Amino acid sequence: MRLMHTSDWHVGRSLHGTELLAEQEAVLSGLARVVREESVDVVLVAGDVYDRAVPSADATGVLDRVLSRLQAAGAKVVLTPGNHDSARRLGFASGLLTASGVHVRASTGSLDEPVLLADEHGEVAVYGLPFLEPEVARHELGADVARSHQAVLSAAMDKVRADLYFRPGARSVVLAHAFVGGGLPSESERDIAVGGVDLVSPAVFEGVDYVALGHLHRPQTLSPRLRYSGSPMAYSFGEAGQRKQVWLVDLDATGLAEVRAVVLPTPRELTVLDGDLADLLADPAHEAVTDHFVSARLTDAVRPADPMRQLQTRFPHCVHLEWSGAGTRDDGRSYTDRLRGRDDLAVAGEFVTHVRGVGASAAERELLGRALAVADREEVAR
Template sequence: MRILHTSDWHIGRSFHGHSTVDALRGVLTALTDQVRDHGVDVVVVAGDVFDSAAPAAACYTLLTDALAALSDAGARVVVTSGNHDSAARLGFQAALLRDGIRIVTDPATVGTPITFDDEHGPVHFYGIPFLEPVLVRHRWPDVPLRSQRAVMEHAMGLVRADLEMRGGRSVVIAHCFAAGVEATAGVEREIRQGSLDVVPVSVFDGVDYAALGHIHGRQTLAPGIRYAGAPLHYSFGEGDKPRGSWLVDLDARGLGGVAWLDLPVPRRLVTIRGPLDELLADPAHADLVDAWVCAQYTDATPQREPMRRLQARFPHCATVMHLPDRVAEGDGLTYARRVRQAQARSHADLVDAFLQHVRAGEGASEREAQLIADVIDERTLAEARA
């Protein structure tokens, strides 16, 4: 049996204020082409189908179109809910879907497989929707469920018990943070170091393949335990990570092989860094006109209208950051102390003290000092005439 593993579509998520619906539609069309071109039997979507619990109407349309296209391409589809999804909204139409498309959102179904057969016999697909401990404790009141780890251990215990009774090959579809994931792999945005609810990889022992979601970059934790990542880049931190899906083959004995299939990147993400004038003029950046750009300018002081000026060269500049190469060490002086010291000298020194205070120790440049002197001279002359 040939399986395509994808996850974290995040339908409806914006990218720095820009809609990603059209870009995602194109990528999911390419995913459908993968299904057709490689003779995929089953597509599994491991959670975070939507980006929010209350997606807009256009998001439902995209999901419906994508699922129908995958089915028309010849695949059966199993979808589970993630932490971003509203299980009720994602699963409300599950009973109305065409044959071969199954959406798993109900914790009561954990341990009950969706079974498809091939020439070697049955393959059991165990969907585990995202299980928030506080929301599922009442379902298993005799089990202490205080963490994601405890919930997943219990869920996989139900899976293994059912699999022991049925026999055959098996695939688990789950949405969680598994131990061993690299911190730079495109970590889902709600995860923060120091508060990770980590699930040990050993929890998934006993199944032929674990199709995981929640991490936005592809990861291989074991030959049969993998993250496919998101099909789109949703942050500049993911910009250099490939987008795609895992093509999984099960033979008569279990896991036969896994291959990576690249998906197209609608618009590449690039981070550029340097002085603002250099970013605006350097011919090395000429090929970034069609890219999403994160510009980090390193001038000692903030520059005027950097976003407007950068977008004149890079129409898709999405964010601008002022990150000076050098930050002057503070001298410990308050603004009042600076003023008192400057007043003992001249008006120009007073203005320079103000600039140093608001520009992290950067006083007037040579050109600025000349402008300040000219303004002071004009004011002095006007006062003398009066």
């Protein structure tokens, strides 16, 4: 049996306010091509199907079309909710979906009830663990379970292993959404720490043939049978240059046979540019990235006027801007020191210098003075 391990689709996510639904649908629909070309039997989605608990109508439409394409390509689908999803909403109509080969495993109470599949070697039991928020899950898993991710996942895996005991010879796969020790985070994951404790030991997952992990957005291998697929797209500029992928997992008669990566296409690359505004607008070296999502770090000594509008004339998909010029540097004085012995106009003038990198002009100082005088009169009138 061949499985495709994916996770962290985050359907409906944006990049610095720019909608990504078109890019997401392109990448996720491309999974159907991998299903056909690689003869994939089952697609696994290990949490964070949506980016928010209440997804938009457009986001649900994308997921509907993607699942339909995967099913039409010949694969069954097993998916679980992550910390971004609402398990109850994602689990709606799961009974009906099962009949079409889409298995949504969203209930903590039934996490030890596997999706049972079969090939020429016998039975494969796929256990979908929804994201287990410790304070909630501990009461569903047992009164003596501690309030930590380690404790609730240990209790969940004990239930999985207990069920496997009665399935001799069955090969086993677990989907889990967690921060497992040894994994490296990216900038785009939401923190799932509870009281500062979020790490889960890899030893928790002993006793199964393959563990399909979700939550961390970079693909990585913790052990041959314990892996993160990563997100199918980059969701932060810290992931610029990462090659996104899925894992193809082959099971033979004895268990895990082989795992290999399939690189996914990138609908629009992410690029970080540094330099003066004039250089970014004119340098021919940047011609190759004009259609990328761009984050610009401006180094101009003086904050430029309306820099985003200017950048977008050359980089239409520039979505993020920061200025690291001289005016942002702190001179080390406290707020009290900045105010001591200064009137309101002097304080306002220093603020302009701090923010913009150059002091206010004579005309600007006159305008500031008039504004402060009006404010003083209104304060006295009160």
